Amino acid sequence: MIRSIFSVGGWTLLSRLTGFARDIMMAAVLGAGPVADAFYIAFRLPNHFRAIFAEGAFNTAFIPAYARVKTQEGDVRAARFADGVLSGVVVVQLAVLAFALIATPLVVATLAPGLADDPERFALTVGYTRITFPYLGLIAVVTLVGGVLNANQRFWAAASASILLNAAMVGTLSLAGWFATAGDAAAWGVLISGFLQVGLLVFDAERHGLGPRFALPRLDPQTRRFLIALGPAILGSAGMQLAIFADTIVASFLPQGAIAALFYAERIYQLPIGVIGIAAGIVLLPEMSRRIAAGDEEGARHAQARALELIILLALPFLAACLIVPEQIMRGLFLRGAFTDEAARAAAQTLAAYAIGLLPFVVLRAFMSPFYARGDTRTPVIATLGAAVVNIALKIWLMHDFAQVGLAFATSVGGWISLAVLIVFALRRGYGCGDAALVALLPRLALIGLGIAAALFAAARFGDPLIAALPSLQDEARLALCIAAGGSAYGLLVAVLVGPRRLKALLRP
Numbered sequence: 109m110i111r112s113i114f115s116v117g118g119w120t121l122l123s124r125l126t127g128f129a130r131d132i133m134m135a136a137v138l139g140a141g142p143v144a145d146a147f148y149i150a151f152r153l154p155n156h157f158r159a160i161f162a163e164g165a166f167n168t169a170f171i172p173a174y175a176r177v178k179t180q181e182g183d184v185r186a187a188r189f190a191d192g193v194l195s196g197v198v199v200v201q202l203a204v205l206a207f208a209l210i211a212t213p214l215v216v217a218t219l220a221p222g223l224a225d226d227p228e229r230f231a232l233t234v235g236y237t238r239i240t241f242p243y244l245g246l247i248a249v250v251t252l253v254g255g256v257l258n259a260n261q262r263f264w265a266a267a268s269a270s271i272l273l274n275a276a277m278v279g280t281l282s283l284a285g286w287f288a289t290a291g292d293a294a295a296w297g298v299l300i301s302g303f304l305q306v307g308l309l310v311f312d313a314e315r316h317g318l319g320p321r322f323a324l325p326r327l328d329p330q331t332r333r334f335l336i337a338l339g340p341a342i343l344g345s346a347g348m349q350l351a352i353f354a355d356t357i358v359a360s361f362l363p364q365g366a367i368a369a370l371f372y373a374e375r376i377y378q379l380p381i382g383v384i385g386i387a388a389g390i391v392l393l394p395e396m397s398r399r400i401a402a403g404d405e406e407g408a409r410h411a412q413a414r415a416l417e418l419i420i421l422l423a424l425p426f427l428a429a430c431l432i433v434p435e436q437i438m439r440g441l442f443l444r445g446a447f448t449d450e451a452a453r454a455a456a457q458t459l460a461a462y463a464i465g466l467l468p469f470v471v472l473r474a475f476m477s478p479f480y481a482r483g484d485t486r487t488p489v490i491a492t493l494g495a496a497v498v499n500i501a502l503k504i505w506l507m508h509d510f511a512q513v514g515l516a517f518a519t520s521v522g523g524w525i526s527l528a529v530l531i532v533f534a535l536r537r538g539y540g541c542g543d544a545a546l547v548a549l550l551p552r553l554a555l556i557g558l559g560i561a562a563a564l565f566a567a568a569r570f571g572d573p574l575i576a577a578l579p580s581l582q583d584e585a586r587l588a589l590c591i592a593a594g595g596s597a598y599g600l601l602v603a604v605l606v607g608p609r610r611l612k613a614l615l616r617p
Contacts, residue, residue: 122268123274124379126271127273130274130281131372131375132442132444138368142226144368147290147294148370149216149233149237150240151240153237153241154240154247173330174256174259178260180401187321189330190252190256190320191320193331193334194321197248197249198249198322204244209238209241212234212237212241213234221357236291239292242302243298246303249309250269250302250309253266253310254266256313261394265309266309267390269308273301273305274301276297276301277294277298278297359512365451366511369457370516372455373434376430376459377430377462380470384418384423385419385473389473389476389477392411392473392474393477396408396411399411408481412474412542413546416542417542417546419471420467420471420550421602423470424598426466428561430460431463431464433564435452436586437456437587439586440587440588454512457513459516461513464521465519468524468526468527472523479530479539491525491533494526495523496522499519499525502522506518549606552606556606560594563596567589568590571590575589
């Protein structure tokens with residue numbers, strides 16, 4: 109399992125690195141003005157629905173159901189089950205797409221009402237959304253095929269698919285002069301990437317005899333059980349996305365640049381969530397589903413505990429960096445072209461507020477897996493919807509005084525609430541939250557995090573004399589110095605406080 113986590117995490121890291129190249133180009137080409145705000149809203153809308161219906165709800169309901177059918181009834185029956193679900197997904201997505209394209213102004217006015225007083229941004233957002241929204245249907249197919257591959261212990265294609273999104277957007281942005289606006293170029297890159305991702309996943313599935321086929325859905329017991337689990341899973345995913353929807357809605361009332369600041373800060377703090385937390389969750393869910401279907405409860409609990417140890421250990425440098433040196437990160441990565449000092453400062457403040465909730469978000473998938481693996485999609489709904497209510501209320505309260513920074517802080521509070529509720533429910537039901545070995549390791553992990561933070565603070569505070577003589581690239585050099593100091597402290601502290609023997613045991617497959 110650990111080897112698979114590193115495989116998924118490695119591909120996800122490559123995806124995020126290419127994503128940074130894309131974001132650097134976007135920052136330089138789009139900047140933080142009306143075109144940027146309009147594109148980021150148009151990009152967020154299909155991604156919100158994707159996170160609810162595709163990668164969020166669908167995966168959490170489909171993978172345990174598919175793993176159960178495969179384990180108990182065999183490969184042929186599992187393939188028929190997947191083919192029937194695929195047909196249903198395509199029909200639903202076509203209906204959603206038809207409505208979205210016809211009613212795009214209504215969708216934008218509903219989800220970004222603040223644009224009503226800004227005709228330029230509203231018109232741009234409507235145009236970009238009509239280009240990007242079909243991406244949702246394509247990614248729904250990618251998610252289903254990726255779920256089949258993951259349940260069969262094949263992870264690379266699904267983990268690497270988003271690299272094609274970044275490549276396509278870099279390609280179209282490099283040809284931005286051929287489009288009406290740079291936002292049009294970025295939007296077409298999103299759509300093109302959807303077709304490329306479908307092609308990659310279908311190719312890999314066909315290569316391993318797992319290719320999808322259209323088939324008439326059957327309402328048999330397994331399909332009914334899947335649909336029963338899917339409903340609460342949609343509500344749970346919607347609860348998580350409500351907070352991000354609220355960011356888009358509330359930010360549309362804020363001055364220009366707030367949406368861009370949220371976007372760039374979110375891109376940074378989502379890096380450890382995607383590379384570590386979601387990657388571990390992708391591997392952990394089918395692993396726990398398989399073990400629980402086979403009656404191995406102790407093995408499932410052990411798998412969760414080892415995954416949590418690895419997640420926290422790998423997330424510590426990101427957490428320390430986002431809290432201690434957010435401005436160095438933003439300036440070093442994005443301060444060029446149309447991305448100004450003011451934009452970097454706003455994005456850095458937003459990133460620090462997001463970082464307060466980084467730890468719960470990075471471990472959240474691992475704490476949801478025990479419920480999803482048992483077919484319980486209802487309990488996470490309670491956690492996510494309850495947190496969403498508090499989150500949205502905080503956003504509305506904080507937006508006037510703290511703008512997008514208040515929105516990010518409210519998101520962090522929601523993450524801690526979700527995690528706390530999941531832990532309480534898991535303990536009540538006897539699922540456990542790790543084991544004694546994990547609990548014993550936590551104080552040492554906290555010391556590692558504090559040590560990294562101290563090293564980053566020292567590098568940021570006292571490193572300027574080393575940088576001042578450089579004729580150019582000073583911001584990039586400051587960021588590199590912080591990375592070197594934090595990385596050195598991390599390696600030393602892990603060697604001393606975790607030790608080679610424990611580290612080797614943790615990384616053992």
